Amino acid sequence: MNKYIPVIGLEIHVELKTKSKMFCQCRADYFAKKPNTQTCPVCLGLPGALPVPNKKAIEWVQKIGAALDCKLRPHSKFDRKHYNYPDLAKGYQISQYDEPFAVNGRVTVCNPRNKTKKSFGITRVHMEEDTAKLTHRGSGTYVNFNRSGVPLVEIVTEPDFHNADDVKMFLEELQVIIRYLDVSDADMEKGSMRMEPNISLQKITNDRSQITKKSELPNYKVEVKNINSFRFVKQAIEYEIKRQTEILEKGKTPVQETRGWDDKKNKTYSQRSKEEAQDYRYFPEPDIPPFIFEENYLDEVGVSLPELPQEKIDRYIADYKVRESDAFVLTRSRKLAEYFEKVVSISKKPQQVANLIINKKISIDLTPEKFCQKVEALLSPKVTDRKMLSETVKKTIVDNPKVVSDYKAGKKNVLMFLVGQVMKAMKGRADANLVRQQLLENIL
Amino acid sequence: MLLGKTLVELKELIDSKEISPDELFKYFMQRIKKYNPKLNAYLTLNKDVDFKNSGVLGGIPLAIKDNFCTYGLRTTASSKVLENFIPPYESTVTARLKKENAVFLGKTNMDAWAHGSSTETSDFGATKNPWDLTRVPGGSSGGTACAVSSYLAPGGIGSETAGSIRQPAAWSGVVGLKPTYGRVSRYGVIAMGSSLDCPGPLTLCVKDAALILGVIAGHDSMDATSSPRSIENYLEALKQKKSYTIGLCDDYFEGLDRDVLNAVEKSIEVFKKLGFKTKKVKLLSPQYAISVYTIIQRAEVSSNLSRYDGIRYGNDRRSFGDEAKRRIMLGTYTLSYGYYDAFYKKAQKVRTLIIEDFKRVFTEVDFVIGTPTPITALKLGEFEKYPFFGELMDKFNEPGAMAGIPGISLPVGLDRNGLPIGMQLMGSYFREADILNAAYLFEQETDYYGVIKKGIHNYE
Structure with a gap:
């Protein structure tokens, strides 16, 4: 006390x-x-x-x-x-x-x-x-x-x-x-x-x-x-x-x-x-x-102020329905916040854009327009070639016997490595959840 | 042939090629070499001079008080602290004079840091009054006043905090103009009382004062307290024949030596003869200004001198003379925690009253007449008998200085000892043209009773 x-x-x-x-x-x-x-x-x-x-x-x-x-x-x-x-x-x-x-x-x-x-x-x-x-x-x-x-x-x-x-x-x-x-x-x-x-x-x-x-x-x-x-x-x-x-x-x-x-x-x-x-x-x-x-x-001094970080947070939550913690991160620099706003003005998907910026999935060095294109590509539903997936999964398991046995021995997190390998072979054209599901089925 | 020629006259000689600027410069240098050893008007003589005929003051030699920073020319403010200080920059006043191609004969003696009214606090020896070498020329611009009255310069620059142009002008028998505070830039003038300091000319005639003022006055982007108000054509203003009303205030005639009083009263008669009106006015007693001035000036002095901390400029604080030390101590005290309100703040309030008082009076009259100093020149060493010698000597200048109004001191005769007497006209803010105009009318009427000419001819 x-x-x-x-x-x-x-x-x-x-x-x-x-x-x-x-x-x-x-x-x-x-x-x-x-x-x-x-x-x-x-x-x-x-x-x-x-x-x-x-x-x-x-x-x-x-x-x-x-x-x-x-x-x-x-x-x-x-x-x-x-x-x-x-x-x-x-x-x-x-x-x-x-x-x-x-x-x-x-x-x-x-x-x-x-x-x-x-x-x-x-x-x-x-x-x-x-x-x-x-x-x-x-x-x-x-x-x-x-x-x-x-x-x-x-x-x-x-x-x-x-x-x-x-x-x-x-x-x-x-x-x-x-x-x-x-x-x-x-x-x-x-x-x-x-x-x-x-x-x-x-x-x-x-x-x-x-x-x-x-x-x-x-x-x-x-x-x-x-x-x-x-x-x-x-x-x-x-x-x-x-x-x-x-x-x-x-x-x-x-x-x-x-x-x-x-x-x-x-x-x-x-x-x-x-x-x-x-x-x-x-x-x-x-x-x-x-x-x-x-x-x-x-x-005039008051009027000429830019929108301040706290005001932006409030607006992002109210208008964009962005999570408060994300709004906080996005507003730590005026440049980042303005970039975010620009992208949102084009793509109209505030929370997803916030995620992509914060998780650095897409580089913010791109122009907002390019960023939006990438957003569209990433967010559009994945069409997975089932046959190709099935083959790739099997091949990946065969190529990585050590990892597979590690997994079986209880190192559950190595699964992400295998998911990654499959995604790489599929050049990203697969739904990650589906990959995960297939891998599990094939290992067990 | 050149002796006693005014700036305006010398300029004509230069323009008509009757004399060249370098001949003129040499003429004054010879006189300085001859007389300066006994007068001690100059501390430093200039060697690096560029002669050009063009410009309003092309080729005109001038004496510059040693508190104006002059590029490459030693500037000491008559203090040992700055004994070896060679400024890397030029004050605005001297820069403007140089721009019109005036040339500087040298830097003139003054009370150290301008602290005094006799030029005796100089760390480089007192300047003597040209009229009587056992007497002081007044101060703090005593070096310039002495140089002009003995014709070791045809004109010069001084500076006032309260009386430091007008009082030595009176005691040395020349014309001294103190402009409105902010009319002439203080940039590069070694600060004494920053809210009071004011550069101005000491000359042989009113025209010369107008000529110099026209060059040095005006807004300066380097001095935030300089007025943006445009300047008038002061020489043109002399051509008008105006009639003014002169204010007479009893308090400004109190305690005057009888010869001084008589001379000022005689001047009033001259103005009446010129068609001026007179009117009795009431002003706050100058007595109040003494303490207000002392407190504010000392406070500013203690602050302004704190940069001389011994780290730069070569000499440390032990080089400060007694008067500077006394002022630093008193100023530090009045600004100290717990005393500020009782002294400085109260003084500022009274200062506001003094300002309001003058503003009111100047709605009634154009000028207030008086004298810049109640007595004539004192003997060397006498100032030490008075603890606040300068403040008492300048009591008639302090109210105007506190208010920031302009004034001019003119010679109006000699006293029983053959010493010059000064009369002054104070006017309202930025009324320099009117003050000069009235002074010029007085000059034309009286020729200062021959005082200026007599002074010069003592130094043939």
Whole structure:
């Protein structure tokens, strides 16, 4: 019986794939580029250089906000967040403090395995700039400013998660949504999607009411950084739950701190203890005038969204009568889902098409039209040449005495091999059930 | 023959081939070599110059304040921190001047990071007032003001946060124009108070100010705070003979030295003679602006200087002078958690009141008249007696700077010690053409009582 319930909130960073950086004209795509070749006075933070915001990036962060069912703020602004670190060119990061572009969202995630739906609150979605990248080599540290100023979106959730599985599920859904919007690769290995769970444990006081109210949140939280896969998020959370439980069991309170994830040792380690709240001395960025968005413009952002994965799932179930688990698989990528829809629009056999796509019976590299032709060929009733079948079955049994004796000795699954052999000899022009039936009759 | 020629006059000489740009450049370089050692107006002299006659400023030499990044030409903001900084890029203002083929004589001294009103906080020694070498030229654009008033440049560029063009123009006896915030791009100007900084010209006459403003003003895609509003033809505007209403506000005459007060009152009579009307107006006391300005400027300073963390630019934070350190500490404090609301946020609210106050007054009158500085040039070293020296000296400029409105400082005589006195006209947003027009009428009427000419002739 658990005495504690985990309380988990998430901070997710997503790098946008805009052509240029957030505040200058430098190319934003820095991956595998020669260090410090995509820089200018602005992203190097040279004296006197000024940031000019990238309109596209703002539009995209608003899209993300709208896709996460947030309210898009009509008034917004940038703020300076101060801290000193060698990766920060200006000594402050241009970020957003009290007027983020989007607030108060909600994401509903369906779990196809147990057919449950859960929904998680989104606190805010804001825009900031990425920092330079530090590389420690030998006794030196090298700074690469190619990444400095790349548009970075921060998504903050409510502390609505109570287990690692939900977190993983949510993050996977979030990644799919962002890829649907075509605003980021959201690739964790490349660092274009990063996440930091905040984990603490709440003591269970009475058996029923475990709804966490903000006022009742634990008096500490542990943030885990450097996680670059969904699997590691799950492991890190599970590790933290165990670690914190042990501390609480001893009657102590875990230290409020930032911990790193060591994927070799499969454990978290202390990075730095967090003061109550680090003083970033936020103040409105004077170099960028505040934004006022017209209602029409904000409405348009919502309207221009593509159909999102959860909407597609609902539609596939309602209109196509496709199984929920299949609808889930088909909607994991927008490209696949759109392919499926195209094929269905021609062939009008949604569930069969779903099966064929999911079981990879027909390559989706084909054009939808070709795919449909194959569908027709596969689904049309098989006319089996009985005589040929009978001969082939007999020949197959004779040619494979070892397999036949294995079958008789109880290795029932070798039958599929024999079915395969017959089908091959018949060039697929036989009904698999009939083949199976004939084989059994002849072996016994 | 060249001594005291204005930019417009020099341009005519170049256009009529009476003098070539390189001869002109050499003329000023010789003067600089002769006088700069005792004045210390220039920190860095330019060697790499390309002479062309074409362009609005073809061949015109100018002095540039050392907080404007100039490609390949050392730019220090008079701080040791940037002692060896050679910018790999050009500020918009200097780029626009270069595009019209102006040539830069060199970079002029200033208060380090523009922190001050005397040019004494420079890490490279104080600049002297050409009228009295035991006195300061004002600041922070003191180097440019000194260079122009001693004719080590026929004109130059300065920048204001609150008073840093107008106050040294007054103390050194030249014309100083502070445009509307956002009228001239800040791109490439080493930031002091980002919501206040404003480049502008220091010149020998109003025409020259109009000429330069016409080149440097206008929207810049590199500065998000620059105004998209199209610019006027400032030189054309001088040809009109308009009549304006001048606002007189008692608070702006309080605490003035008697010679300054007399000179400003005399100027009002001149304007009346020119057919201007006057009207009593009420404005918030400039007293309020001092604390509001101090808080906002310090906060922005502490933020803007945080990039000089010792990792780049060669010199580390120990190279910051005392004034910069003081400002960083105060600014950091006012932005700190728990103090932000009490200081910065409250200051921003008062700032809004100041803006509204000016907007209201400018529905009643065209200009508010006053002085950019209550006294004339101080002795070297005196600023240290005042903990908030700059803020007090610039008290009449701070309200306008907080509001972002333009103003011009004009020489209106000499005090009992033979030091120049400045008068200023402040106008509403983007009314530079009207301000210049009124100033030009004043100039034609008075010739500044010979002040500018006398200043130059001290340096034959």
